[in-house]
Structure formats: C-alpha cells, structure tokens
Amino acid sequence: MMAEDWMALKLNTERNVMMKRARTARLIVICGYVLMILAFTMVIVFPCFGVPFRHLTNLTDRNKPLPLQTYYFYDTDKSPHFEFTFVIQAITIFLAAITYTSVDGFLGLTVLHICGQLENFRYRLVNLVSCKNFDNALRNNVIAHQRLIRFANKIEDIFALMMLGLVFYFGIVFCLYGFLLLIIISDSEINSVAISRMFYVMLGVTTLLVHTFLYCGAGELITEQTPHISYGKWLLVKFAQILLSSRICYSEQKFPWPQQDLTSRFCSIRVRVSVIIV
Numbered sequence: 001m002m003a004e005d006w007m008a009l010k011l012n013t014e015r016n017v018m019m020k021r022a023r024t025a026r027l028i029v030i031c032g033y034v035l036m037i038l039a040f041t042m043v044i045v046f047p048c049f050g051v052p053f054r055h056l057t058n059l060t061d062r063n064k065p066l067p068l069q070t071y072y073f074y075d076t077d078k079s080p081h082f083e084f085t086f087v088i089q090a091i092t093i094f095l096a097a098i099t100y101t102s103v104d105g106f107l108g109l110t111v112l113h114i115c116g117q118l119e120n121f122r123y124r125l126v127n128l129v130s131c132k133n134f135d136n137a138l139r140n141n142v143i144a145h146q147r148l149i150r151f152a153n154k155i156e157d158i159f160a161l162m163m164l165g166l167v168f169y170f171g172i173v174f175c176l177y178g179f180l181l182l183i184i185i186s187d188s189e190i191n192s193v194a195i196s197r198m199f200y201v202m203l204g205v206t207t208l209l210v211h212t213f214l215y216c217g218a219g220e221l222i223t224e225q226t227p228h229i230s231y232g233k234w235l236l237v238k239f240a241q242i243l244l245s246s247r248i249c250y251s252e253q254k255f256p257w258p259q260q261d262l263t264s265r266f267c268s269i270r271v272r273v274s275v276i277i278v
Contacts, residue, residue, distance in 0.1 A: 001147070001151045002109075002110070002113050005018070005113070005117060006018070010120075013123065014120040014123070017116050017119050017120055018113075018116045018117075018120070020116070021112040021113060021115060021116035022109075022112070022113075022116075024112055025105075025108050025109040025112045025113070028105065028108045028214070029101075029105035029108070029109070031210075032101045032104060032105055032210070032211065033101055033105075035101075035203075035206070035207045035210065036097040036098075036100070036101050036207070038203060039097065039203060039204065039207055040093060040094060040097055042200050042203065043067050043093060044067055044090045044093060044094075047065065047066075047067060064076065064077050064082050066082075066085055066086060066089060067086070067089045067090065067093060068089050068093075072085070100211070101211075103162075104211045104214050107155075107159055107214065108214055110155050111155070111221055111222065112221070114148065114151065114152060114155070114222060115221050115222060115224075117148055118148065118222070121141070121144055121145070121148065124137075124141055124144075125141060128141065152222075166211075166212060167212065170208050170209070170212045173204075173208055174205060174208065177201050177204055177205050180201055181198065181201045181202075185198070
C-alpha cells in the first residue's frame with residue numbers, strides 16, 4: 001500500500017504532507033540507529049582497548065572479559081578461543097541491534113504514513129463539497145476509507161502481540177538495570193570507571209525506554225488525526241445530500257464493511273497501550 005500511495009498521482013499539497021511525514025520517520029530511524037551505535041561502541045569497541053563499561057564480577061568474568069557475561073564451558077582466556085568468541089558475540093549483538101531498531105523504525109514509518117494518508121483524506125473530504133461529480137468523488141473516498149481501515153488492521157495485528165511482549169521485556173530489563181545501578185552506586189570504590197558504568201546503564205535504559213514509548217506515541221499520533229475526519233465540516237454541509245444520494249446505498253452494497261469511522265478502528269491501539277502500561 002505504501003508504494004502504491006507514493007506512485008499514485010496526487011496534488012502538490014498531498015505530496016508535501018507525505019514528504020513531511022517521511023522526513024519525520026527518517027529522523028526517528030536515524031535517532032534509533034544513533035542510540036544503537038553508541039550502545040554497540042560501549043559494549044564492543046571500548047573493551048577492545050581495555051576499557052570495559054559493564055560491571056565485572058569474579059564469578060563469570062575471566063582475565064579477558066567478553067561483551068556478554070555468562071558461563072563458558074571452555075577456557076576463553078586462550079588466544080584462539082577468546083578472539084573467536086569475541087567476534088561471534090560482536091556479530092550477534094550487531095545483528096540483534098539492527099533487527100530491534102529496524103522493526104521499531106518500520107512501525108514508526110507505517111504509522112506516520114497512515115497519519116499522512118488520514119490528513120490527505122481529510123482534505124479530500126473538505127474539498128468534496130466543491131466537486132462537480134459529487135457521487136463519483138464520494139465513492140472514491142469510500143474506497144480510500146476502507147483501504148485505510150484494512151491497512152490499519154494489518155498493522156495492528158502485526159504489532160499488537162509484539163508490543164505486549166516488548167512491555168514485559170522492558171519491565172524485566174528495567175528491573176535488572178536498576179539492580180545493577182544500585183550495585184554500582186553502593187560500591188565502595190567509586191572512580192571514573194564506575195561513572196562510566198553508570199553512564200552505560202543509563203544509556204541502556206534510555207534506549208529501551210525510547211523504543212518502548214514509540215508504540216505509545218504511534219497510537220497518540222493516529223488518535224489526533226481521526227477526530228478531524230469524524231467531525232469535519234463536510235458532514236454539516238453535505239449531510240442532507242449524502243442521505244438523499246442513491247449512490248450511497250450502492251456503495252454500501254458493493255462494500256459491505258461495518259459502518260464505523262477510523263476512530264473506532266485505531267483507538268484500540270491507544271486503549272491497549274493504556275491498559276498494558278497501567
């Protein structure tokens with residue numbers, strides 16, 4: 001649908017709206033990747049120069065600390081084993097960061113694209129009163145309306161369960177990071193390394209928080225657009241003409257979807273977000 005919307009003929013005003021939303025989505029993606037690059041640098045690059053940022057313990061960390069803290073069934077201090085394990089963990093962390101950021105960036109892109117289409121749809125409804133062929137223009141708007149609803153349903157089905165798991169995941173990781181931060185603060189040897197570790201924990205929490213609340217902002221952006229469509233001036237101006245038009249009956253028979261506005265379809269995102277967070 002997104003490719004079709006960009007390739008379709010449109011007015012300059014509609015194109016400017018889509019470009020504005022696309023630039024906002026690009027900025028969100030850039031910010032997400034910048035955060036991930038900073039986290040990757042602190043986890044992978046700095047330890048190569050002997051500056052580890054994570055909290056080191058005597059239980060699982062050996063003489064040569066690795067990016068991921070876990071139990072190893074072989075000696076990682078030996079030269080071939082250490083380099084091989086370090087490279088594997090670096091590649092794994094890099095792919096995980098790219099996947100995590102790309103999924104959230106794609107959600108932001110689709111939501112902002114829907115917001116742009118809703119804004120263009122609102123402008124078309126306002127200009128509907130000045131159309132010479134009112135029935136044909138109304139039929140095209142009904143088709144566009146149902147197309148937006150189907151696209152929104154697909155996006156909601158894809159990201160609803162993912163968001164639920166993300167909220168639980170963020171809660172668990174937030175508690176673990178908070179416990180780690182308390183350990184670092186209560187350490188008797190507070191020095192520059194401890195401050196760098198605190199910065200590492202704060203960066204990790206900030207990254208998770210930004211990616212999590214991106215889903216909340218997605219619902220808010222859509223709910224801000226829907227009231228303009230539901231309570232537009234065109235309803236008052238052409239309400240009588242719509243009721244008397246026989247084309248409406250034809251459109252309803254040809255497109256037998258439930259008669260509901262976009263608000264009822266998109267509000268479930270906001271309701272689910274509110275219920276999950278509370």
